[in-house]
Amino acid sequence: MPDRVSTPKAAWVWPIVLVTALHLLSTSGTWWITDHGEILAVADRFLSSGRLDLQDLGAGYAEWTRIVTARGTAETRFLPLSILMLTPLLVLDHLAGWHDPASFRFVYLQGHVCIGLGLVAIGRYLSRNVSSQLTALGIVVLGLNWPVWMIARRLGPEPVLFLLLSVLATSGARAQIAVLLILPWVH
Numbered sequence: 386m387p388d389r390v391s392t393p394k395a396a397w398v399w400p401i402v403l404v405t406a407l408h409l410l411s412t413s414g415t416w417w418i419t420d421h422g423e424i425l426a427v428a429d430r431f432l433s434s435g436r437l438d439l440q441d442l443g444a445g446y447a448e449w450t451r452i453v454t455a456r457g458t459a460e461t462r463f464l465p466l467s468i469l470m471l472t473p474l475l476v477l478d479h480l481a482g483w484h485d486p487a488s489f490r491f492v493y494l495q496g497h498v499c500i501g502l503g504l505v506a507i508g509r510y511l512s513r514n515v516s517s518q519l520t521a522l523g524i525v526v527l528g529l530n531w532p533v534w535m536i537a538r539r540l541g542p543e544p545v546l547f548l549l550l551s552v553l554a555t556s557g558a559r560a561q562i563a564v565l566l567i568l569p570w571v572h
Contacts, residue, residue: 396512396517396518396520396521397505397508397509397511397512397517397520397521397524398508399521400504400508400520400521400522400524400525400528401501401504401505401508401524401528403525404500404501404504404524404525404528404529405497405500405501405504405528407529408496408497408500408528408534408537408538409497411534411538412493412494412497412538413493413538413539414490414493419452420462420463420541421539421540421541422448422449423439423449423452423461423462423463424461424463424467424468424471424540424541424542425471425475425486425489425492425540426439426442426446426449426486427439427461427463427468428468428469428471428472428475428492429442429446429475429486430442431468431469431472432472432475432476432479437461437465437468438459438460438461439452439453439459439460439461440453440459444485445484445485445486445487446486462572463542463572464542464569464570464571464572465570466545466567466570466571467541467542467545467571467572470495470499470545471492471495471540471541474491474492474494474495474498475489475491475492477491478490478491478492492540493540495540495541495544496536496537496538496539496540496543496544497537498544499537499544499545499547499548500528500533500536500537500544500547500548502548502551503547503548503550503551503552504524504527504528504551506548506551506552506555506556507523507524507527507551507554507555508520508524509555510554510555510556511523511524533547541572542571542572545571546568546571549564549567549568549571550564552564553565553568
């Protein structure tokens with residue numbers, strides 16, 4: 386293991402800004418698969434009623450009402466943390482006056498927020514252990530590889546898992562224990 390290297394903060398901040406900017410340029414602005422739609426519907430239901438299910442979804446979720454009928458149950462297939470990590474962004478959408486699912490904007494930033502925070506954890510770790518050039522290169526290579534780019538563009542459990550696993554891999558024992566306690570609550 387190399388000697389601890391003191392790396393200026395800018396060595397890992399600017400690569401994260403670059404990666405995040407490139408990710409934001411390709412924000413999808415919509416959910417891609419039914420899993421994303423279900424998480425979004427349940428998060429909206431949670432905000433309106435405090436319940437984590439697909440019962441009585443209301444306007445804008447007619448397709449989910451049909452899916453619930455076909456399934457024969459209003460229970461969601463997703464664990465709470467996958468849904469609850471989306472709700473702060475959904476609150477912002479509602480505060481902006483966007484209540485119809487077709488008009489949501491902030492929720493589609495969930496992947497970018499989680500990937501950005503995960504890259505911050507990785508950047509902090511790298512900056513303490515390798516040179517500023519390797520820190521910058523590591524962040525750019527990791528942040529721009531295809532799987533990370535794809536999950537940055539989506540909402541749901543994958544970005545949350547990236548964040549949690551980044552913290553698990555780069556933090557001390559207390560943070561690692563916290564992540565291990567939280568992980569079972571992510572789908």
